Amino acid sequence: MRLVIDEKRCKGCDLCTMVCPYRIFQPGKRPNMRGIVVPELDRPERCPNTRLQALYGRTLCGMCQMICPDQAISWQEERPGEKRKVAIEF
Amino acid sequence: MRADRLPHIFCSGCGNGTVLNCTLNAVDQMGWKKEETVFVSGIGCSSRAPGYILADSLHTTHGRALAFATGIKMAKPELHVVVLTGDGDLAAIGGNHFIHACRRNIDLSVVCMNNMIYGMTGGQVSPTTPRTALSTTTPYGSAEPAFDLCELAIAAGANYVSRWTSFHVKELTRAILAGLRIPGLSFIEALSQCPTNFGKRNKFRQAMDQVEYFKTHGILIEKVQRLREEGKDIPPDAIVLGEMIRRNRPAMGVRK
Secondary structure (H helix, E strand, O other): OEEEEOOOOOOOOOOHHHHOOOOOEEOOOOOOOOOOOOOEEOOHHHOHHHHHHHHHOOOOOOHHHHHOOOOOEEEEOOOOOOOOOOOOOO | OEOOOOOOOOOOOOOHHHHHHHHHHHHHHHOOOHHHEEEEEOOOOHHHHHHHEOOEEEEOOOOOHHHHHHHHHHHOOOOEEEEEEEHHHHHHHOHHHHHHHHHHOEOOEEEEEEOOOEOOOOOEOOOOOOOOOOOOOOOOOOOOOOOOHHHHHHHHOOOEEEEEEOOOHHHHHHHHHHHHHOOOOEEEEEEOOOOOOOHHHOOOOOHHHHHHHHHHHEEEHHHHHHHHHHOOOOOOOOEEEEEEEEOOOOOEOOOO
């Protein structure tokens, strides 16, 4: 699983930077094509959902997805053969 | 359950999207089919929400969402009716419908996205605007005390009343889920931030600031009761959160 922000939906309110317990979401620096400063992901492979969602069969923390008013945050399945990074934070 | 009409019309940082997420999550957990669920809304920012839901929806005249929902429930009691409404819709122009829907205790779930201002029309004062808050029609601060919708619903006889904010997403989802399960009128007030019209005049310029305010000033109803018993003061700007009441008055529109 991969944590992604949909840049077409995000409006740059930075609410996700406030709720994430791992501080994965960091305020963005430069505006994107639509002129919106989308938050940057700081090592998104630390998100527990990226490796445990399939194992537990449910969304674990999911605060960012719930609080995002624009439904822009989601976890996507990797394509077969795609390289993946794993990071575990203690 | 979402249609592909996103990104939606709400401003950046608007809490209505969050409340919509929570409502949809709760409806999903109930496992209701989209053919059996009707979302009713009136007029306002919050009432744009059913347009983004892949289910039957009814966008009605201003303040009359509850009246239309009553009609749906009476005509077809097997439908699940969820009313998504705002504070201007429910408390100001539809206040009378709200009181009488609570009195009749119709089997509806009412989710009120209370952003404490008329957001869509440019930031006029609404019945739930807190005292001393600035708006376009009260440039020196609102002189009137605000409406407490939860107290009103309890007094009028709703079966389930609770209040959460757009910061408390898990609790809000749980409250909506409980409200959907309970027969009779369940009223869930969800305070939401309005950075465009409320925030910019009231020192919450960023959406985060107002959410932070909800986080720091929210106080659980259990704690309020404990403070009252101990005779201690409750902070005047505290937002009382939690499940206000859960009771079992006879409900209307429930199939026996």
